[in-house]
Amino acid sequence: MSHDSEKPDPDLRTRLVDVGVDLVALEGVGALTLREIARRAGVSHGAPRRYFPTHVELLSAIARRGFTELAGRVTTALGDGGARPRAQLAELGRTYLEFALDNPGMYELMFRHELLKSGHLRLRDTSLPLFRTLVDLVGRARPDLRADARTVAGALWANLHGIAQLWGWGSLQLATDTDDFAPLLHTALDAHLGPEGGR
Structure with a gap:
């Protein structure tokens, strides 16, 4: 009908x-x-x-659901914000990776550049607050960083995205001979923020 x-x-x-x-x-x-x-x-x-x-507008509306769910998970994971920024970054990273691995199709859709660039349904307004949270936590975890917190947060996000993609494909499990991404997450944090307690 x-x-x-x-x-x-x-x-x-x-x-x-x-x-x-x-x-x-x-x-x-x-x-x-x-x-x-x-x-x-x-x-x-x-x-x-x-x-x-347009097809892109429908895809954007679907992707927006993914960002809303991810933002809700991150908010829950970070709780009342009472934990140290480094611990909150670890929680954010764990939540991000678990979301990516639990929802591979949605995760791929959410980070397709043409959807974010198009601005349909204010999708950028849905995705950018999560990045701002990452920037804030990086800045608070390492206020002494010489690099701009956005640059460090961008590099950390790229690292998390790479872990998510390679883990989803099974490549990292094969290469590292592990079935737990937690050591990779902590190594990524150390790489971008310096070793915990190292200051």
Whole structure:
């Protein structure tokens, strides 16, 4: 049955995003076509365009869900902020890596450059606060760093992203002969912040 002639339905918009979230979890980014999302939502293939005029806008709405979930996990992990900044960075890193490994399809979608650059649905406003949290914690953990905290945070984020990708592919387990990413996380923190207690 076609829904194209009906008035816009906010519940259908939500359902399209819900279907996309489920689809990326089950089958990965490559499965996220407008036609497949419409089919699984039980609407005509043209219906999603009334809510998302472009494919990128729909992908951005799906990715936004991922950022919202990741931000919620980070907020929970950091708690009331009473822990030392270095310990909070370790928690943030662990949470980031666990999210990436638990949600590989969503994680890939969230960090696709063309979505972030497009600015659709204020996706940059969803992703950048997490980076600002990282910058703040780096600055508080090492106020004596000569480098700008954003630069160090960017390098640390790149390191975490690399661990997530290589771990997800199974490469790091093979190379390091371990099934625990915690030592890699702590080594990354040491590499970017200096050894804990080393000041």
